[in-house]
Structures are given as structure tokens and as C-alpha cells.
Amino acid sequence: MxxxxxxxxxxxxxxxxxxxxxxxxxxxxxxxxxxxxxxxxxxxxxxxxxxxxxxxxxxxxxxxxxxxxxxxxxxxxxxxxxxxxxxxxxxxxxxxxxxxxxxxxxxxADGTSLTQNMDFRLIRGFLPFENINMNFVGLSIESSNHSITRSFVFPNSKMNKMKNNIKSTTAESGRPIANPTRVEVLNWLLYKCSVAAATKNSSGSFKPTGVCHQMNIRNKMIEPLSKNTIGNYYFSMEILTKNEREINETQEAKDANPQSKKMVSNTSGASVLEEKQRTIDETETCMFTSICGYPAYGIDFGW
Incomplete structure (x- = not known):
């Protein structure tokens, strides 16, 4: 950061x-x-x-x-x-x-820890875990000359329009999404555009696609942790899209995901994800993360 x-x-x-x-x-x-x-x-x-x-x-x-x-x-x-x-x-x-x-x-440590630590002040230290068997390779993104970075700005009016479209569309389907968040709406839009581009590049043939989003689980554990706890306390929500119809079902998968409320280990779901990872590695994967809601604008180093 x-x-x-x-x-x-x-x-x-x-x-x-x-x-x-x-x-x-x-x-x-x-x-x-x-x-x-x-x-x-x-x-x-x-x-x-x-x-x-x-x-x-x-x-x-x-x-x-x-x-x-x-x-x-x-x-x-x-x-x-x-x-x-x-x-x-x-x-x-x-x-x-x-x-x-x-x-x-x-x-x-994770992204939440980085944001907290950027103030160079002690908030809360590490929680001890004496015996952790962590046999998890994790995710890596290698540097490439083909990598590019782009910035897109979405005005509030456009965000609200997308939210209303999702509300009306899902209501008609009988499975309404009452209050999609900004992050969910933008993830869905970017994912849908990515899949459409990949399909076009594959001569119109749809390929199974994975979507992965990192979630901070400090407040979702059986015994909620302080939001300032340092370490790796995140869960990787992974969804495999087998056909175009399933693109519209990512919110339902998020709401139905039991693991998002049951994680109790500093290993952050590594063992739970191991089998899923083998499956999703075989597909084209879109990875998302967000710092919306993080106290980034409060980082002033006491100035």
C-alpha cells in the first residue's frame, strides 16, 4: 500500500x-x-x-x-x-x-493488518497458536510483462443505477437481492465483462470460470476478534461458474457459504480450501479484493 x-x-x-x-x-x-x-x-x-x-x-x-x-x-x-x-x-x-x-x-499478516500497522503504533498484537500444521501452498501471482494496471471511476449515480438493476432483475427471478453492496455490484460487473471478453477470445465458446474474493473474517468467527488483531484472518470465497447463467448467482453463494461464519483458526481456512483450490486452478480465475471500509484515510502518522 x-x-x-x-x-x-x-x-x-x-x-x-x-x-x-x-x-x-x-x-x-x-x-x-x-x-x-x-x-x-x-x-x-x-x-x-x-x-x-x-x-x-x-x-x-x-x-x-x-x-x-x-x-x-x-x-x-x-x-x-x-x-x-x-x-x-x-x-x-x-x-x-x-x-x-x-x-x-x-x-x-493480511491486508487488514497492513492498514492497521501503517500508523506505526501498537493497537493489538498477535494471538498465539502453539500447534498449527500448515501444509498450504497458497496463491501467487507472478510478475509478467503482459500485466497492466488500469483505473476506472464509477460515479454514485451509475452505482445506484446498477444496484437498482440488480434489485429489479433478481426480484423478477423470484430470488431477490434486497441490498447489494458497492463491492458486490462492481465485482459482478467486472467479472461479467471479463467472462464476456474471454468468451469472445475463445471464438464464442464459454469456458468454466472461477471467481475468488478475499473476506476479512475477524468479526465472523465464533468468538469475534478485535478488528485490529494482527495476523492472517481472512477467508477466500471461491465460486466456480460452469455456465453463463451462474454468473448471476454469486451473491446467493456468498449468503449460503457456511464457512464464512465458522472459521476459528489463524490458518484462515487453508485446509478447507485445499480441495477447492485444485478445482479452481484448472479454470480461468478472476481474483477480487477491496479496501472499502478500511481506515485508509485515517493513516496520518500523527501529522
């Missing part, structure tokens, strides 16, 4: 970031360790520290944000050795604006 700040005489506060990070790492001690080379799913808490980089950017922040092609966001991220769980990069623009970016290993 990268956050941008306009010029507000904060150049001198880079030292404050380093100091607060070092204090926070005494609590989030695994972030300051290293992934074990023999068993990379484990962290050797050896206090070697997180990586902190500084960089200078030619140009102003406003010019960058107005003309960004999105692929140029990569320059702000502290891509480091994979054995380092946590790295930070502070980039200074000519105008005095700043970009603060963090990379956190998913083997240590």
Missing part, C-alpha cells in the same frame, strides 16, 4: 517515522525477523529489523497524480529480498510532497 501526502513541511518528519517504526517493531517482533530459508512459512525472530528506504522523485506530487499511468506506482515500493517480511519506502517529491509505501509478507 502507498499513501500520498501534499507538502506540509513534513520533510523533517522522516526521522519521526524511523523512530516510531523502531518502537512499534518491538511489539510486532516478527516483522523485524527473517523468513527461514529452509521453512519459508516460518519467521526467525532474530531482530535484524525492517528495511527502510528513502528516494527522490523528479517532479511534483500533483503532476504525478494527474498524469500517472498506474504502472509507474511500482517505483514507490520497497521491493526487497523475499526473506524480509516488512519494508518501508519514503519518496520525496520536488514540491515537498511525500509518498509512504509499505510491503508486508502475506505469510505474516
Amino acid at each position: 502507498v499513501v500520498f501526502y501534499p507538502n506540509s513541511a513534513i520533510h523533517a518528519k522522516t526521522l519521526d517515522l524511523k523512530n516510531s517504526l523502531s518502537q512499534t517493531l518491538t511489539q510486532y517482533y516478527s516483522f523485524a525477523g527473517r523468513h527461514a530459508k529452509i521453512a519459508s512459512a516460518y519467521v526467525d525472530c532474530n531482530d535484524e529489523g525492517a528495511e527502510f528506504l528513502e528516494a527522490s522523485v523528479n517532479g511534483t506530487l500533483s503532476n504525478f497524480l494527474q498524469n500517472s499511468l498506474h504502472e509507474d506506482l511500482d517505483q514507490f515500493f520497497p521491493y526487497s529480498d523475499r526473506v524480509i517480511p516488512f519494508a518501508v519506502q519514503v519518496s520525496h517529491f520536488e514540491c515537498g510532497g511525500m509518498a509512504v509505501a509499505m510491503s508486508l509478507s502475506h505469510k505474516v
Whole structure:
């Protein structure tokens, strides 16, 4: 995640970031360790520290944000050795604006944890799990020269129109969806467009397609956790679409998914998903995630 700040005489506060990070790492001690080379799913808490980089950017922040092609966001991220769980990069623009970016290993914590930790302050630490047999490879997205990044803006008026269309369409089918969320509506739209494009590229032949969405389950466990709990507490909701008719049934699958209310382990459903993963890996898969509702705009580092 990268956050941008306009010029507000904060150049001198880079030292404050380093100091607060070092204090926070005494609590989030695994972030300051290293992934074990023999068993990379484990962290050797050896206090070697997180990586902190500084960089200078030619140009102003406003010019960058107005003309960004999105692929140029990569320059702000502290891509480091994979054995380092946590790295930070502070980039200074000519105008005095700043970009603060963090990379956190998913083997240590999830996106919710990253958002919480970006304030460099202790909220709540890790929950201990003494015996976890985690034999789960997980998901990986390899870098590719064919990867592109695009940004699409949906005005509220268009969002409301899509919501109303879904309400009326599902009501006519006898299986009404009364209040679809923004995330559900946009996921459905993007998924439908992706499937249509893939079908066109396959000479009009529909191929079974998978859709995968990550869900934060801190408030969905039998004993709900604090929303600030650090770790991997997410569930990967996976749905296989065998034909075009099933594209409209993703919301029903979400509501009927019993696992979304029964997860009780820090392994985040890894064993539950193992069989599903073998099935969905054989198809074209669309993966979705969202930070809507996350306290991203509250990340001010005390400024």
C-alpha cells in the first residue's frame, strides 16, 4: 500500500517515522525477523529489523497524480529480498510532497493488518497458536510483462443505477437481492465483462470460470476478534461458474457459504480450501479484493 501526502513541511518528519517504526517493531517482533530459508512459512525472530528506504522523485506530487499511468506506482515500493517480511519506502517529491509505501509478507499478516500497522503504533498484537500444521501452498501471482494496471471511476449515480438493476432483475427471478453492496455490484460487473471478453477470445465458446474474493473474517468467527488483531484472518470465497447463467448467482453463494461464519483458526481456512483450490486452478480465475471500509484515510502518522 502507498499513501500520498501534499507538502506540509513534513520533510523533517522522516526521522519521526524511523523512530516510531523502531518502537512499534518491538511489539510486532516478527516483522523485524527473517523468513527461514529452509521453512519459508516460518519467521526467525532474530531482530535484524525492517528495511527502510528513502528516494527522490523528479517532479511534483500533483503532476504525478494527474498524469500517472498506474504502472509507474511500482517505483514507490520497497521491493526487497523475499526473506524480509516488512519494508518501508519514503519518496520525496520536488514540491515537498511525500509518498509512504509499505510491503508486508502475506505469510505474516493480511491486508487488514497492513492498514492497521501503517500508523506505526501498537493497537493489538498477535494471538498465539502453539500447534498449527500448515501444509498450504497458497496463491501467487507472478510478475509478467503482459500485466497492466488500469483505473476506472464509477460515479454514485451509475452505482445506484446498477444496484437498482440488480434489485429489479433478481426480484423478477423470484430470488431477490434486497441490498447489494458497492463491492458486490462492481465485482459482478467486472467479472461479467471479463467472462464476456474471454468468451469472445475463445471464438464464442464459454469456458468454466472461477471467481475468488478475499473476506476479512475477524468479526465472523465464533468468538469475534478485535478488528485490529494482527495476523492472517481472512477467508477466500471461491465460486466456480460452469455456465453463463451462474454468473448471476454469486451473491446467493456468498449468503449460503457456511464457512464464512465458522472459521476459528489463524490458518484462515487453508485446509478447507485445499480441495477447492485444485478445482479452481484448472479454470480461468478472476481474483477480487477491496479496501472499502478500511481506515485508509485515517493513516496520518500523527501529522
